[in-house]
Amino acid sequence: MGCPENPKPNFNFSYTDEGLDPSTIEFQVSDYLMLDDGFAADDSSSQSILSSEHVASGSSAGYSGATSRNNSIKHKNNGVKKNKTEVEQRIAFRTKSDMEIMDDGFKWRKYGKKSVKNSPHPRNYYKCSSSGCSVKKRVEREREDSRYVITAYDGVHNHESPCMFHYSNQMPLMAPNAWTLQPSSLHSSSSS
DNA sequence: CGGATTTGACCAGCGC
DNA sequence: GCGCTGGTCAAATCCG
Numbered sequence: 001m002g003c004p005e006n007p008k009p010n011f012n013f014s015y016t017d018e019g020l021d022p023s024t025i026e027f028q029v030s031d032y033l034m035l036d037d038g039f040a041a042d043d044s045s046s047q048s049i050l051s052s053e054h055v056a057s058g059s060s061a062g063y064s065g066a067t068s069r070n071n072s073i074k075h076k077n078n079g080v081k082k083n084k085t086e087v088e089q090r091i092a093f094r095t096k097s098d099m100e101i102m103d104d105g106f107k108w109r110k111y112g113k114k115s116v117k118n119s120p121h122p123r124n125y126y127k128c129s130s131s132g133c134s135v136k137k138r139v140e141r142e143r144e145d146s147r148y149v150i151t152a153y154d155g156v157h158n159h160e161s162p163c164m165f166h167y168s169n170q171m172p173l174m175a176p177n178a179w180t181l182q183p184s185s186l187h188s189s190s191s192s
Numbered sequence: 193c194g195g196a197t198t199t200g201a202c203c204a205g206c207g208c
Numbered sequence: 209g210c211g212c213t214g215g216t217c218a219a220a221t222c223c224g
Contacts, residue, residue: 110197110198111197111215112215112217114214114216117212117213117214125216129195136215138215193224195222196222196223196224197221197222198219198220198222199219199220200217200218201217201218202215202216202218203214203216204214204215205212205214206211206212208210208211
């Protein structure tokens, strides 16, 4: 393991996908989900969760089980663990990849693995191993199409990537809070 | 030897 | 109230 020389080789394609031959990259983003601060309110939370589920279900909703579970997470975070002032951001990506582990520039420590009911594939749980950073990430393969990996990030890194140096042009940080700023650029990048 | 991973147990929330 | 399920913990194990 260790620090990859390229902090996020797997993510550059998000912005240059149009110009890359897919065969030259190991995988490509098929969808991205954005579950930001919808947790602040019940209505909006179900909205964002619902919409994210809809996106994820684009090809079979391997994430649907987790989605329903997200509701409980919402209550958990909102009512117990997190105040409104401490709303977590959450993003999920569906990527086509043979690998389950994607180097995003951060160092993750696996802390759990769980088989989920709606999926034959286990779900893996990771925490950011940086001290003081409580960002978590869940990784699982899509139920219907195991070529796709669903990666969900919970929270925002309170530090820079240990391997991040010169990628600030478009993405200052490979962190959920950075991504939430860029959803439109994912699509507009082709025209710019 | 230290850090990361594995894995079973435990806990909490939700639906019935 | 009970059972099911997802999420987390922590001891054991593995690996560099």
